[in-house]
Amino acid sequence: MAGRSTKPATIYDVAEAAGVSHQTVSRYLAGYEGIRPATRERVEHALHRLEYRPNLSARGLKLGRSHIIAALTHELGQVGPARVAEGAAAAAREAGYVLDLITLDVHNPRAIEESLRLLNQQTLAGVLALSSTDEMNRVFAGADFAVPLHVHSEPDDATGAHDTGLPTLIAHLAALGHRRIVHISGAGNWPASRNRSRAVAASAAAHGLEVVAEFQGDWSAASAHAALASLERLPAASAYVASNDQMALGAMLALKERGLRVPEDVSVAGIDDIPEAAFFDPPLTTLRVDFAARGRQIVADMLDKIGAPAPASPVVDVPTLQVRSSTAPPPD
Structure with a gap:
């Protein structure tokens, strides 16, 4: 042809x-x-x-070996988990494996049990659990599979030592002259949210800043907007730090609706550096997180557990600060 x-x-x-x-x-x-x-x-x-x-997967099945890895996830609507899954899928393909993404409904225990039961009837090389919440950590802790299981979840680090990159962001605000900040945290059932809250508090204390208020969102722009819009009076602070970029976006709109200009009256910063962050109004100062590299490293750990060669894993960089025009010195 x-x-x-x-x-x-x-x-x-x-x-x-x-x-x-x-x-x-x-x-x-x-x-x-x-x-x-x-x-x-x-x-x-x-x-x-x-x-x-047939590729390696099919040939492996004929030999009694599978090249399919089941990846269990539950938060693909969130930027971080989705980009981790993309990186994991790419690394699996390069190693000759198929990453079969299966989304679980955290609110439906029976559906989870049925999904896990069906998985145990499949011919798999292993099961990779991409867990973000306390609920799913408990599910995977009690799961029993006939093949190797690798659970990836950010460690809940009560010491505050988990490297979030936030010390760099807080240092940036301190260097601009900010002394009083507000933190908008993510969902409370996420270890990543708790780690970021601890890091904000510890970094602020280290640089002589005061966290005058913390409001909890659910990672969405709407939750941050609602938290600030419902206040009778905003806290006396010159900068707002949101635990992800979507909540920073919601905060920026709420502040503008209250008559405040960003960054002339108040600075706003986020975390993750989503593709749209550079196109916010104004463009958002944020921490760039290499989620794809994290996903590749997770697959490398999975392949090591099942005794399979893995492609070269990239170095997972420390989150890096992207300074844009949403942060500036506080008003006199």
């Missing part, structure tokens, strides 16, 4: 041609019987039309 690419088809090509997810294709190749007949027929047609040749 003229013009046809000589590059072998992947399961992602098959999935696109069949109009299904790549997870469905990987389950078909693994011999899973629970696929609907119409879906199975579309997958088989796509496999034939693209002349798909």
